[in-house]
Amino acid sequence: MRSLNGTCVPATPTNVPEPSRTEPALLRNFCIIAHIDHGKSTLADRMLQLTGVVDQRQMRAQYLDRMDIERERGITIKSQAVRLPWSPSEGEEGSGTTHILNMIDTPGHVDFTYEVSRSLAACEGCILLVDAAQGIEAQTLANLYLAMEHDLAIIPVLNKIDLPAAQPEKFAAELANLVGCDPEDVLRVSAKTGIGVPELLNKVVREVPPPVGVKDSPARAMIFDSVYDAYRGVVTYVKVVDGTLNKRERIRMMSTGAAHELLEIGTNSPEMKAADGLSVGEVGYLITGVKDVRQSKVGDTITQLTKGAEEPLGGYKDPKPMVFSGLYPLDGSDYPELREALDKLQLNDAALVYEPETSAALGFGFRVGFLGLLHLEVIRERLEREFGLELIATAPNVVYQVDMEDGTEYTVTNPSEFPVGKIDTVHEPVVRATILAPSEFIGAIMELCQNRRGTLLGMDYLSEDRVEIRYTLPLAEVVFDFFDQLKSKTRGYASLDYEPTGEQTSDLVKVDILLHGDKVDAFSAITHKDKAYAYGVRLVAKLRELIPRQNFEVPIQAAIGSRVIARETVRAIRKDVLAKCYGGDISRKRKLLEKQKEGKKRMKMVGSVEVPQEAFIAVLSSDSSGDGKPKK
Template sequence: PSKGLGVGEVGYLITGVKDVRQSRVGDTVTNYNNPTKHPLAGYKDPKPMVFSGLYPLDGADYPLLREALDKLQLNDAALVYEPESSAALGFGFRCGFLGLLHMEIVRERLERESNLSLISTAPNVVYNVMLDDGKAVIVTNPSEFPEGKILSVEEPIVRSTILAPSEFIGVIMELCQQRRGVLLGMDYLSEDRVEIRYTLPLAEIVFDFFDKLKSSTRGYASLDYEAIGDAEGDLVKVDILLQGEAVDAFSAIVHRDKAYAYGLMMTGKLRELIPRQQFEVPIQAAIGSRIIARENIRAIRKDVLAKCYGGDISRKRKLLEKQKEGKKRMKMVGRVEVPQEAFIAALATDADIEKAKAARK
């Protein structure tokens, strides 16, 4: 054993810590007989900025996912997670990441190193919700969004810097304005290269902003951003209802101006993805109790008149009425089974779809 370590030297301690998770990056080592009163300054715990749910495709893989996250957290101090369950997706984990790149790396490592197939929900940011009674609620998941009277909702804002060829200024500015961006300034670095600075809500760039930026600039643009604080926004929770029941995996917190577009997009997607049932299935998007978009999946209908060759019209009408009553009863008690493929396709981003196509080739 050595009496001490000098500059540039590497050593190790033998401690009585039974669980490695009790020792975190940034902890201060001190003398037992003469302990320090204050930890070493200069270290801040990494604060998660983006949250997403990770669920195993096969429910039996849940213990394997827990074990894989435990191992990954040993060499990634910024990763935080806690168990959560979804009525639609089963048991999984709510994970916090430093940003989009961190989220992609963690998911990629889990799938590659632990041979797991995962579904990830749409990424969310941390919202600070202030209620009328003065109570503050921190929301990292749409299911936690309070239903009561809300005084204000604050969302994280980032200062972003985009470097791109000057020919793409128009499409970049259009994209940023669509994402509620505010232009801070623009500088020409050379005749054909420009730096554009915007403030943007973090929620607007965590989903597919970078993919859209790359595709609209033919891959020439680069993006860098840093958090600058929170700002109040007109945000609402959009629920997707199947047969009148909310499906938590499809809920999202969006800006009020974009709520209708999100509802229309999700109801249209699900109408194509969910197989037809024996009864008509309404798919609705709602803000609270107000329906903002609706699609119907038409019922599979048996031809009950197939054996009626001619004959009395009242007999045919009676058979059709009987079928109609049966469908109505079925609709009252029937449950809609959403296949796993529909969940994966509905929650996938454009980048995920492209990756899946490339893998098939």
């Protein structure tokens, strides 16, 4: 194209919004929430294919699950944001115009609810997905309540309608009753085959409101996630609420005041795609070249360095760790590597907290706080895989408040911190547990909850054959193996969700394990007085099998204070000193045996007990039959 003076100017396309400057009216930010295994990631796959952002050659199942551990376990651990272009079908609202959908795939497990709550804060709407063969489950309810708290537009959807066991009419009525709509308004889709997915995207454009913000005001962007990249440093994911952020602009983190230059800014579709900037309502990423993981805090507000915003956005409530466990390197020289690895993981996982601690048995390590036992497993596996560390994890425990008779108060995150002396009261955290299951298992569930010191709060029938049972339970009873026991007693049909509700006073004691008279703090545990004996018996029996025989006899004792409540003995290895004595006087044999006995006594005074790694790991596993006796 030539101008009037004859010089060439590039032609500019008309009516095509720039990828980084989309009008807020054409944006839709939404996420997919559901119970575990109800098909969130598979639905995200179909959306990626349908909108053409991933071609058939690159496509693979669970495309947005990037970590090996996610793909192996078949679960989503990290939320993933992706930008999708979509033109509604002919006759639909907005047809003929390309809308930009920012979709976030979220985890379903109760341990990763914090990931879900952060994703919801970056959206205006959500798809509530329910399996048409299994119906509403505990995390369905929990995630729905989270979405309601954020005042999101909720689109109810039934998935897996192609399954032979699917009951779409029955569960559509349940879901409609829960959300407050007509059963006809519940969409039926099959994420596996793609049936109903175009209609779902049309409904997202129609029902999810566009983001609201002031375009001409100073920029305010909320950090909702961040990851550490070994080559590019910290990659920060943001949603722009007001104003515009541009490449090469100087920005300021409002909570820390740290200033950085925007080296790169762009969107995920689903791979990183650089742009000139991000405007109101857009979701994208920023790279500032920062290598320090603490400088990109989730929930912080980003603005311009000069003439920036004065008032930050409301951040996220910091997650409180529910379970604590000690992580120690098998080789003590790996301690600095473990610290660095935890630093990097903490950026990828805002719910992870840790502090250094030492153990007489295990050396230097860290006391790490987790949201639950699956969270603990995942973090430990990531440390071992991604950073090549060999670790020992101590038995998980919760946080206790101990009040002494003299008025002193202690916060106990580790059994070794449990105070000695006259204790007045011990407070332990309690949770409100919601269990959904077929009504035939009510008796088994109530028996399990009563054995775990639970208090029944109420029970409601969702339908003729499905019931919701609510209990108050001590957190310590829930985090260890409660879910496994619940699944086994209900043949896998029950689902569980829980949330913290405060504290209660309980009769708790600390059980110590002594090896050869020495306390091993890694085996210590805080348990209810009524269960202390059973715990002691079970643990000493387990350790007797795991600790190899030494050259001297090793007593294994469980004790509360100075009172021993259980004991097992690892017999000494005995060399046959009488092998060469054929007949002869018995006094000769006695003399040799006495000599051997004296030697063993001397060994005993200087000998230290060898404890294999399996013994520490075995404390984590719960293989008791529930009566305090180990299974044969």
